[in-house]
Amino acid sequence: MTSRDGFQWTPETGLAQGVPSIGVILPPTNILSSSALYDVIVIGGGYSGLTATRDLTVAGLRVLLIEARDRIGGRSWSSNIDDYPFEMGGTWVHWGQPHVWREISRYNMRTELEESFDFSHGVNHFQLRTTQGASTMSHEEEVRLDTLLASGLEKFVNVDGDMGRKVIPFAHDAFHVPEARLYDEMSAQDRINIIALSLTPNERASLESFILLCSCGTLATTSFFELLHWWALCGYSYRGCMDALISYKFKGGQSTFAIKFFKEALATGRLSYAFNSPISSISDQGDKVTLTTRGGRQYSGARLVSTIPLNVLNSVSFDPPLGTQRAAATNIGHVNQCVKVHAEISSKDMRSWTGISYPFNKLMYAIGDGTTPAGNTHIVCFGGFNNHIHPEEDINQTKQAVESMAPGNMDIKRLVFHNWSKDEFAKGAWFFSPPQLLSTSLDAMRARQGNIVFANSDWAVGWRSFIDGAIEEGTRAAMTVKEELQPAPALRSSL
Amino acid sequence: MTSRDGFQWTPETGLAQGVPSIGVILPPTNILSSSALYDVIVIGGGYSGLTATRDLTVAGLRVLLIEARDRIGGRSWSSNIDDYPFEMGGTWVHWGQPHVWREISRYNMRTELEESFDFSHGVNHFQLRTTQGASTMSHEEEVRLDTLLASGLEKFVNVDGDMGRKVIPFAHDAFHVPEARLYDEMSAQDRINIIALSLTPNERASLESFILLCSCGTLATTSFFELLHWWALCGYSYRGCMDALISYKFKGGQSTFAIKFFKEALATGRLSYAFNSPISSISDQGDKVTLTTRGGRQYSGARLVSTIPLNVLNSVSFDPPLGTQRAAATNIGHVNQCVKVHAEISSKDMRSWTGISYPFNKLMYAIGDGTTPAGNTHIVCFGGFNNHIHPEEDINQTKQAVESMAPGNMDIKRLVFHNWSKDEFAKGAWFFSPPQLLSTSLDAMRARQGNIVFANSDWAVGWRSFIDGAIEEGTRAAMTVKEELQPAPALRSSL
Structure with missing residues (x-):
């Protein structure tokens, strides 16, 4: 159908x-x-x-x-194309998410999840590009980049000396502490301005792209409180964020x-x-x-x-x-104008790849998300309102934005997407x-x-x-x- | 009633x-x-x-x-005594526990939780006693003891260089990796024997008492796999364990x-x-x-x-x-023969206290759990099969075991408990x-x-x-x- x-x-x-x-x-x-x-x-x-x-x-x-x-x-x-599910919108779930997990358990689908990430292929599994020029990182640097993302985020959320735990002690009752409301007066941009001197350029680029991956608005239109709330939901850690936000999906879609x-x-x-x-x-x-x-x-x-x-x-x-x-x-209204584009590409090594291309590119964050029945690598790319496109309006521009995520490694065989911004029911x-x-x-x-x-x-x-x-x-x-x-x-x- | x-x-x-x-x-x-x-x-x-x-x-x-x-x-x-709930058995819940949280949310009881811990009173909020002699720790030491508990646990669970994540990647499908079954061949004692040289005496005492708080069996009758499984459920961290196992309870019981x-x-x-x-x-x-x-x-x-x-x-x-x-x-059968004894004591400062008395005492782990309407501090104490008592059989022995958790600070006004070992339906x-x-x-x-x-x-x-x-x-x-x-x-x- x-x-x-x-x-x-x-x-x-x-x-x-x-x-x-x-x-x-x-x-x-x-x-x-x-x-x-x-x-x-x-x-x-x-x-x-x-x-x-x-x-x-x-x-x-x-x-x-x-x-x-x-x-x-x-x-x-999800769209099943050649027996492979492409997730057109919401994708990832986690057992720390109580309502969805109760249903997954109730429908006996607990063992029907798989990990998006697979670091057993390829070599450069984390690539940060802050300009058009390539800046592929070595394995050692890449480990450091993961640390960099974590440390940038920790500086961002640490408003209380306890990584946000004092401000949002109950993740499911986020305004429990009245002070939390003050952080809803602030944008992500406001908070970054406060901690700017403590951030290295690469730390700031990766932090900003992560924030924009969450909100898909702009830094100025993103509530700082809501980011703190996500952080609390994810157990107040970067690893918790990766686990809950972008790791586990249904094998069948x-x-x-x-x-x-x-x-x-x-x-x-x-x-x-x-x-x-x-x-x-x-x-x-x-x-x-x-x-x-x-x-x-x-x-x-x-x-x-x-x-x-x-x-x-x-x-x-x-x-x-x-x-x-x-x-x-x-x-x-809310501010999320996410652009999510799936690309099927020929390189098998890219299965292990994660990339940030920010702020110059029309897409900013992408991960290897699967291997298709044809043996191609499935990459999922994200963009937002800060550098917005309607991917079906200029397909060459869309292809270019995908290719620019990892120049030379994106031999595109297929693109799949849903334009949520132009969807009149969303x-x-x-x-x-x-x-x-x-x-x-x-x-x-x-x-x-x-x-x-x-x-x-x-x-x-x-x-x-x-x-x-x-x-x-x-x-x-x-x-x-x-x-x-x-x-x-x-x-x-x-x- | x-x-x-x-x-x-x-x-x-x-x-x-x-x-x-x-x-x-x-x-x-x-x-x-x-x-x-x-x-x-x-x-x-x-x-x-x-x-x-x-x-x-x-x-x-x-x-x-x-x-x-x-x-x-x-x-x-829970037993309501003078309008105060004493938890006779299972007590703590967390929003990372999907089935119970779905029900708490569904019954609109999300804001009816409170924290057991309250570190705003008293001074010595962590006391480790490994012999009958007192060994109250200073605030600085106490912070280190928290670190000590974390580091002991991390050594215990780190069987794969990734804190158990490789062995149990799916906490709700714990035998997903076949290798995990091997750890069910081992007892907690077996695992401690392997890492014994890397543990300091205080690290080992606090680790063992934490394990026995989980299983309430003996180290030899406690499956190492099941501890790894708990660790995975708690997000692979000591802080996650404290949050999920012993922090949040119903205000009303x-x-x-x-x-x-x-x-x-x-x-x-x-x-x-x-x-x-x-x-x-x-x-x-x-x-x-x-x-x-x-x-x-x-x-x-x-x-x-x-x-x-x-x-x-x-x-x-x-x-x-x-x-x-x-x-x-x-x-x-399973091995948990937990002895849980509530004590109402007069000291208000003890509200902030947590203590381990191990291995010499008939109770081994206790925390300040609340303040009763009479203004007394409510302490909850745990013992297990390693040093078993039936608390109603010799009430003086039971009082002595409570007093020995914090000598000189336990002016007992009330004891409340349920003997689960002698409960024919449990x-x-x-x-x-x-x-x-x-x-x-x-x-x-x-x-x-x-x-x-x-x-x-x-x-x-x-x-x-x-x-x-x-x-x-x-x-x-x-x-x-x-x-x-x-x-x-x-x-x-x-x-």
Whole structure:
């Protein structure tokens, strides 16, 4: 099955829109005849919506899942090309991420993970380029660069003499210490300015590229607090960051995981669904909520779970309108405009390679991520808003940006990508906060409004921005709705 | 409500059995009249059984929960004495423990945790005594002792030059690298013998007491592999161990958490239960499973989830009998004979104190754990099988062992404890494996047998022995049973 989403380029076929995915659902619509008024309507088939849908249907409620796309997964989905999964969005998971790991364990997929990194090939497995000229490092230097990245990050986060532990002692309650809010007034740039004298040029380049890999905004639009929060989530160490952020992925791709939620919900016999159904408006009439699709269809439910992402929320009309603070937050939006480009290249040695090309290049950070069935190396490259491109608009510029990550070693056989910035149902990649958004609006983003519960990783409290946060939020929404629609029965005792 | 479990001693009352707990369930029996043949019988109201019961009742199945005790929680429960919770068994949780954290998040208890440690009082917050003579350390030494504990542990686990990461790269799939099995042939004593020359006497004493705090067996009966597994779970660092093992607990006590599962199951209207109902036999007749209580009552279900702990499993008669390997494992048993004694003492400064008294004392490791409403300091002390006592048998000996942890600073106002070794429904504390048990029998312990599914933290694959592992197992059991009893209905489409 082929999704409309995503792009692929090969020398033979050129650029083509749409890539195959097991996350595409056929038939695209399945409306159970008995469902005039649903218990719950869930908008969005990403992990938040899938989790809410599954939990609610399993708990006995009749649910309608509405999705604008032709597939599940939202900002996390994989394309299977020649039996090899390319991750179009969210990719990596870790057992220290509680919500996603609980699901991986529950679906018995614990042994279906593999490491992205494989340092058993090649020689130069870490390359830092700060100008167009090559600066390949020797093995000894490369070990030092890992230390360099760690030491740059430690200087960056060490605001309290205890590596941020005093400021954020509870990673899942990040504003527990009120002082933490002060760091949300600051941007990453502000913090770098403070520690600038203590950073060597290479330390600073690698630190900045790592920060931009996290936020995919600019240094000035990246909340320093949110970076501290990520650091706390990762156990306050560079090694912890690498482990949790970019190491472990599904052998079969994200969509092999997402489909489990969907199938479990379907198996209850209580799931109706409609894909290809973008929403135009949502009206909460007090006794029920009615949504209208762009195509003019209407559906009603006693409750509605909206998993519409922050950056898209203001494209849907709400009646009554969104609360002031939520409306302000969605108009500000998050700053992540990640450009993620997969390249299949011929060099086998590049499997062990990691590279930073910053700040001059249109892509800045890349790692060897796998070996394809054809025996080619799969490289995944990241860029962001600081040097933004739309990769499908000028494919030669995109190829050049990939090649410039490791000049002479990038014999490109295939490119695969999803332009999240131009995706009207995402308008960006994973959530990353600008300064002040979280300290002013997190509570407002999390608040319910009448019969509508808002659930999205964008406003999770733990692994916000991650798949884990999406599942956290879907779980929360389902729990909220379930408790309201299933009041506790009186105890009947036969004794 | 007062449980039969546990003991309390004060100078005024002397020793008394039974302590109050909100985990005691009244009425103790609630059998729904419609339930002649249950869908599922769950044996055991610890976290495994509570999780399975909740998941199955929420999913629409009619469940009977049978429990030998008068309370929920199994080996994790809290006693509220004068509005202060003493943790009688399993206590600490962490957000890196996925199953327990998912539940804490789901029940919105994320902000109901607090830290056991509080270094804002007193002066000597780390005391190492290796002989009866006092050896209080200065603040400078104490920082070094923390380093000492870390360095001892690092020498202990560093079998691969990468702190155990190569041997156990996947903490939740610990036998992923076949070589890991070799370390299950070794005891902690074997490993210490290998590195003995590299350890200073104080390093060795603190390392040994830490190991015995983990296993509460003897060094010779403690699997080295299982310690490596704990180390991997804790993120391969001493700091990670302290964070995950002994830092964060519920402000209101474990039973405030356990009761959430029970109440959610009860609210479905599909839960029958019977406390005070020890089992004598279980018979799987193919079309159903029938259990018989010691009191002669019989109950039948289509499936049965047994959460009976490993050390107790051979006290119940199974027909057909337990498989050979499982029977062998239960006859071997695990080695944890933890002695956990809470002491309320008058010194406020002791709130900041941590002490090791090893190997001469009947208790070996203690920390300041809280301040009681009376303004006293709450100290929790640990002992194990290496120097075993039954604390209620000779209360003066027990008091002496507490006093000897910090001579002159232990003005005891109250003692609270649960003797897990003499508890016929536990026969020990949290699971800790002797050498060879896991590599030979983990799969057998996890296997189902006909209509009986076995679920217990004792054979979890992730945080085995922890509350997290219990929830992991309860989740697995519920998923297994649910999938069998609720076959997927055919898709009905009105399109």
